[in-house]
Amino acid sequence: SLAACQPSGPSGGGAGSGGKRVVGFSQIGADNPWRTAETESIKAEAAKRGIELKFSDAQGQQEAQISAMRSFIAQGVQGIILAPKVETGWEAILKEAKDAKIPVVLVDRGVAVADDSLYATLIASDFVAEGTMAGEWLAKKCGGKAGVIQLEGTTGSAPANDRKKGFEAAMASHPEIKVLASQTGDFKRSDGKNVMEALLKVHGAAITAVYAHNDDMAIGAIQALEAAGRRPGKDVVVVSIDGMGFAFDAIVEGKLNATVECNPLLGEMAFAALEQVLKGEALPKLLVQKDRLFDESNAAAERPNRKY
């Protein structure tokens, strides 16, 4: 009893509501401030360009992202922005999008597909490089000798895997830096604090540095260090990744030593890329975000520019 459906897929620029352009955005989740900033940036950009954005929050499930993309295709959107949860598993759905002639722009991490014509472009940060950058900076700051606590992100998540990999690659050339313990803080401030509290009792004065996979856990660790009478930023070097506003504040206060930026404000780039594809222009397959590192030398100057 289903009404005969119209052929779906983009029928010129006319589908969607009243000739308005419609773009779908499949986001992994809303479970941390970084991701919320990314979502906000894309929403704001869509509003600026007068594009109707179909936003879907997958609540951490890849399956939900895929079914959201199927819904987008069924609705005949003109383009899709996808923040893939993991690298693999996208082949089939990207092919469906391609068959429906809907370009897909990937943001913040890549996908592993044999045929790179399945997506228009990838606007990404390199998590491994972030980890390496943080590691190198930490090694330099500590003079090549330290006892480090690594606070890992959510077990099994791509950024946690890669930031660990990158950091450990950097450590390989610094034999005198010991990773005393590496525990997951689940990307949460509270877990970062809990883990740090516990490890302080075990390793005590041996801890001279902390490397956290995100700023939240670093702030938690700083709180634990302070409660234990240590001076984070002074006798314990703390480095983290993301470059959130509060991390800049902490650097300015002298409690955090450095943070590697991982820019979530991808909205403008994403929509610009989409416009180009829709106009039929060629795009490079990879637009790498140049992630910068901020420490006490440049954080204060940068702080007013931070939007998130």
Add this chain to the structure above:
Amino acid sequence: MSGILQLHGIEKRFGDFAALRGVSLELRAGEIHALMGENGAGKSTLIKVITGVHAATAGTMELEGRAIRPGSPREAERAGISTVYQEVNLLPNLSLAENITMGRQAMWGPFIRHGEGRRRARAALARLGVEVDVARPLGACPVAVQQMAAIARALEQRARVLILDEPTSSLDAREVAELFGVLRRLRDEGMGILFVSHFLDQIYALSDRITVLRDGGYVGTWEAAALPRLELVSHMIGKPVAAAEACAAKEEASAGPRRGAVVEVAELERKGVAGPFSFALEAGGATGLAGLLGSGRTEVARMLFGIDPATSGSVRVDGRVVSLTSPRAAMAAGFAFCSEDRKVEGILPSLSVRENIVLALQASRGALRRLPRAEQEALADTFIKALHIKTRGPETPMGALSGGNQQKCLLARWMAVQPRLLILDEPTRGIDIGAKGEIEALCAELRRGGLAILFISAELEEVVRNCSRVVVLRDRQQAEVLEGGAISLRQIMETVAAA
């Protein structure tokens, strides 16, 4: 006649408590063997040992000369022992038909033939004189039908040994007669039948031999014909014949003084279910409800206690209309209701005997006015003594008590609240004769204090004996009210049967 099932020195301990102490018993092919004993004597436990529910702590069993040691009811069933347990142990979520054929369904390859199952179930129930829609879920059937289904299930299996633990406790005379007819036929076909009941009449009407247990010990086995009733009772209670006589005498309950109607029921009806009913209940008097299975007796009780509230009609207490919309409201009006379904609607199995007894009293006082522990204990002690509740102590979990003793605790629960009106639905289910006397005596005492009783029992003699007024029900409606001298077994039967 040969011994088909033989037990030697069976012993069963629960922790350090010996529920059975060296019980030996021989069940012959082609006999009906009654197992007798007071509440908590160990009858059900013995049956559960035979059927592999409990593992015996010591002792041996032989079935047709071969030693058996069933580890589960399944093994016992395979060995040829079919059992009806004391409480209805069937599946409320499945249909009557499925309950009766479960595990022995007619098959077509790997698939069940549901139609054939319904046919078989209908036939099995018909053999017992029960005509019902077998597709109905068991849980929606009255307890009596459930009990019949359990019996039908056991009969459906062509077993060598049939064990029935109080199968008649909620059946009325007609059904009991049907059942006995079937049992006699099976006996004549050579089956060995072990039968537990507290009704002496039934025991003598049916059984060939009687074995008595007392406090988990074996007392003896006699030919039924050679054992006078008084002597049987004296074996059961372990006291000389004189004491047994006293015990029997107590059954004559004295009526309390009449004080005029306390509760007037007028045109009470629950649409589509039962009614209308109009009768009065007097302080100090007992009113009986009589009728056939499914005639609506329990429904009246449920309406009065606000479980399934009436849709029309009124109830007055001392002339004032009371609202009976929930059990709490009914309790506030001074009503108390002891359900016929003790497993589902009565006991709290993991709470202690003490807590089970004080529960209703505590509920009527409210949560904040907690009965002090000492008072709770005193209350529990009083009832344990008065009703001879056999328990290791007031702190024993209710679930560990024998069926009859659980029933006594529930009576105690409601006596403790000292209600204006006590509704007793099958109060003597599974209670031994000694206890019956005690309970009736207690009721009489309560009545002297101005209590009114609504008495529901499948056993018509009991109704006749105890009640000063009998409301006869037919097809879930009030047929007639009999009073005083008009109350007799015959009169009730005639009213029930009148078309």
Add this chain to the structure above:
Amino acid sequence: MNRFRTPLLWPLAALVALLVFNALASPGFFDVEWKDGRLYGTVVDICNQGARVPMLLALGMTLVIATGGVDLSVGSLMAVSGAVAAVQVNAGASLGQAVGLALLLCSGLGLVNGVLIAKVRLQPIIATLVMMVAGRGLAMLLTGSQMVPFKHEGLTFLANGAVGGLPVPIPLVLGVALLAGVALRGSAWGLFIEATGDNETASRLAGLPTGGVRLLVYAFSGLCAGMSGLLEASNIAAADPARMGDTRELDAIFAVVAGGTALTGGRFSLAGSLVGALLLQTLTLTLYNQNVPPAVAPVPKALVILVVCLLHSPKLREQWGRWRSPSPA
């Protein structure tokens, strides 16, 4: 007496075993120092971190489970409470206002659970699942899905301050437990809860206000979740609406069952639940201390759950008994 001994024995045994393991495996485990007017050490951490979440949640969950229900929404209610308090203090409310409002709202949401279960008669898992999803949404709505940091001495004191040398959460949770214990056993509520869980139909027919009992326990569970959320927010001086309390309901359920309260309802033991929660927290810290890789960490957790349950299993004990004294065949 009987009631007191049995449920506590096994979780205590498991806890002691874990502590002994730690004492052997990591020297200094039991070291406690006096620093800045408070006790400081691993054991203190266990009690403190344990008090903040699993213990508090377990207190509420115990009563819910005793009635035969379950409350999956506690994690989300923690987030709601933290969000309310953070937003309030940032808007200039006093500590009392912020805390009062947070607790009131959480008890109210708990009460909604209770109404759905007792009056509308939804199954507890479903009703509280709905609240788990919607509660998270509410927390995010209150904060605009952002993390809300705050600087408020009173509120941060709740989890970071000390009373008599002990971190505040410890005396707080003990106080709540004591109060609840006295209130439940001193009145008949305890009995009513156990009766409702043991056989609801029979309890209703005995005149118990079973609906009221359910309302009460879910509201109390909401209240406990609210307190826990306040402490968590206080601990990091921020409310984390999207992640706070995530999956902590499972911790609480485990703590309760480890403490000897059956999932089918009936008898409960608050003390047992507290010990169960401590056991869980000790395990978590043990895994950190032994530097067990996070990928492997779920495995020992699974094993401890199994072992504790096996210890509780009457069937196992029965089988043991039979094995040790074989009866003559």
Add this chain to the structure above:
Amino acid sequence: MNRLFSSRLLPLLATALVLLVLFGAAGAHYEHFFSARVVLNLFKDRAFLGVIAIGMTFVILSGGIDLSVGSVMACSTVLLASLIMERGWPVPLAMAATLVLGAAFGGAQGWIIHRYGIPAFLVTLAGMFLARGTAFILSSRSLEIRHAFYAKNSAWGLPLGEGLTFTLGPMVFVSVLAVAMVVAHGTRFGRNVYAIGGSESSAALMGLPVGGTRIAVYALCGGGAALGGILSTLALGSGDPTRGMGLELDAIAAAVIGGTVLTGGRGWMVGTFLGVLILGTIKTILDFEGSLDPAWLRLASGGLLLGFILMQKVIAIRSRET
């Protein structure tokens, strides 16, 4: 007789009715909603959830619960991927091994539950941690499966026209459903499951094989989770240790929405099928809406779920009264 029959199936009819209403309302409101593609997507995207929910329904019918399905599913995707890609096993063999291991894992949980009388909730909670841990140990990152078998079969299916295909996943889902319906209703095993759920002690006293049935039910559920994992690797072409987080709650919700009672003994396989479709429809509606921010999204999905259950209840009660 007829009346009785319909009254027992009433909750089911109510569910179907509300699903139609929900779908109709959404179709009227959102452009493109009323299309073959959306219906097909409903099947495609929930095929693995459907298979898992059917296994879960058996468990719930038996009076138990299985929290481990999400983790077992994740673990089997990783296992399968690593067997194929790292060990070079032939695909059918690797799939068979995964299924057997999933079933064995479930069966082991069932055995512990039965043998030691530990609540299913806890045993499967432990199972959930164990399987998730194992998945992480096998691989801490997602593994791609690049294999000719996958290339051939992941897109294979019945062409429905307009470029739509009824792929393997939905096919397996529908066949599993059909088999489950027959098993639940028409075989001894199925009836024994209902019996145990109705009253375990009664079932034992009636001489039914309680232990065997229970172990088989959990094995079935574990196998179902593994099959769900296999389907998800077919659909996604990869294994991922973080997949299926929280899936157990979706599976339970699907069964309960379909009228299966959590205390056991009552419910229908078709109901679970409807439940899966309903969860899918709710998600699809939220995706079509597409303008809710995450906070409202959660409030809305909670609200829709509640509204659905309430409506189902009201319809069931109303029609029983009239």
